[in-house]
Amino acid sequence: MKRKLISVLLCSAMVISMLAGCGKETQESAEPAAAEQEQAEESKTQETEATETEQAASDEPCEIYMFISSPEYADAINELIDAYKEVAPNVTINYETTQNDYPTLLKAKLNSGDVPDIFSSTSGKEIDVYKEYSYDLTGQPLQETIQDSVADSMKSPSEGTGLYGIAIKGNYFGIVYNKAIFEECGITEFPATLADMEKACETIAAAGYQPFTTGFNEWWVHKHIWQHFLDAAAENAGMDVAELVAKFEKGEAKVADYPELYNNYFGFIDLAIKYGDDKPLETALDGELSAFGTGKAAMVLGQGAWIEADSLAIDPELQIGFNGYPVSDDASQCQVISGSDQSLHVYNDSEVLQQTLDFVNWWYTSDYGQAWFNDVAGVVPPVKTSQTSNFAIINQGDELSASAGAAPLAICYSTDSWHQTFGEIIQEYVSTGDKDAACAKIEAQWKEIEGAQ
């Protein structure tokens, strides 16, 4: 009997504690509401006193919850946060990042009401997806310093206005190559047309190097390569790349109508398979890095400015070159792409909105914040600054975009939902070689995924 009593007691204790657990959430959500009221009242009284309301608000201890992707910059961002602690000692920034599955985790947080004060998405089309939750930063001090190309990709594509985010970095996309191997093979000029590229591959292969390392196992490698050809296709058809993307989304465009895509892109992929890794679909970013860093492969596909540090970690002596993709027979179309593919949003209903805005403004306008991009994070600064970078890819990207111009960042006109599917379609093409089936799938899926949104 005694034993039974104990177990009944234990059981009910469990139920009660569980119910308590459920109840807590409502309590919690009630609390901030009260706090808000308090804050509102307080600020009212302060307003009547008419003394520096804003500063008083930031003097209160508060927490900014920052949940963003790009774990590669975790150390740099922690340094940034430490530096901000000195500027605003009362503001605590809870920084959280994840390697995997960021969009899914973010969705779970948005739906459970636990919206981060700063969160990230890709730029361009995804700005619209998260617009309901994003604060329009137009008119903030940072608008003065943000680079124009970056600001462009933070507009809402459906409205064409607004500044719904900031970037951790600008970026350069193109082919990263090993200058030493090119010199050894006697290639003095980067092959800027498809025919030249094929010849160069032959020479490099004859010299005993692997011309390409492709990383086709990663879905995002494909979008990075594809966008160069998409830019050329749009340019030669006399329209904006955004228009071309819109045509594909509506199901009005056919891949076969654009030789830059149908012949050149798939031709380039074939070339990459022929002169690339032995098992293309099993090589991912790490495989590319090791093939390139150890001096086995001459060119890296689908990557950009972000692989430099890791390649140099394998071989500090590596002479890194950077250029665009040969997309046609016109050498002037071999351009690098610049722009920002990531954006950080500020939550518009945030309880610490003012403090969050202060933080991002400080990041973009203060001396430390501006220098941070170069000195700490080592990225292409998304702000207007005259500092020069230590990175070869960034410097060459700057030079190339100044001399030959840079192509628009085509990937920002589509969401990663589509890009992921696109990657799968091209992976299938790599394995089967059925071009027309791949084109049919591109047309059908592009419409299905992006058309409805």
Place this chain on the structure above:
Amino acid sequence: MTRKVKKQVETIVFSMPALILVCMMMYIPFVMSGYYSLTEWNGISKEAKFIGLQNFKTIFLESSDFVQSLWFTMKYTLVFVIASNVLAIALAVVLTKKFRFANFFRGVFFIPYIMSMTIVGFIWKFIFTSGFEKLYEITGMGVWNLSWLGDTTLVFYSVAFVGVWQSLGFYIVLYIAGLQAIPQDVLEAAIVDGANGRQKFFKVTLPLLGPSFTTCIFMSLTNGLKVFDIILALTKGGPGTATNSVTMQIYKEAFTNNHYGTGSAQSIVYFLFVLIVTQLVLKAFSKKEVDL
């Protein structure tokens, strides 16, 4: 009377914790996804638009991926159920024999089952790529140089193999328990009647394994139909859509394609499919069970 009331109170109190948890984690989300399957929602915006049965129409008439993934899953389940049960029975029979390292081998086969599927997936991903490459360098045999995870036809066997390899230990344990429950006198009687080894196994042991058999078939069937983690860790459904299982497809539709409504509709359709298949199989097998 009081005793009866007490008993009832006891039943309720004891089942409450489990019931609440199951409701919170299973039934409420299930009902909610039933609602979302009737809406157009991207999983992000604050409001979902009600569109009736449109999503179900899309699944069957417009989107080819779901039907394709259904085929893959059925193929995978068939191979998984047959391979894991046949191998498990064979190994269980061997492992119940008395020999020196019997317990050691039981442990060896059970260890993969304790490991998390994701870890198993990553280990095998490494073996398939780097491990096989090294083997090819050493042996020069062409088998090791095949692209086991990169070829659209081979990848099916790689995934099925790893799936079977991982869960084999569990079914072996169930079969060993079943084999040990078979009374020795029946087997002795068969020997006295002049049955040879094969007859003994097929006419006596196997029919008496009935209950274990039903359990194992049922478990492997549901596990095969629910396959997700192993594919996520090994191939993410690729290359292309070669290993796109239904669960993977639902996940992709809802979370990467931002079509939460269609994803929910797919999961509802799949739920009904699994329900029907498992019930049919279970009925068929429990009829065949033999009692002593």
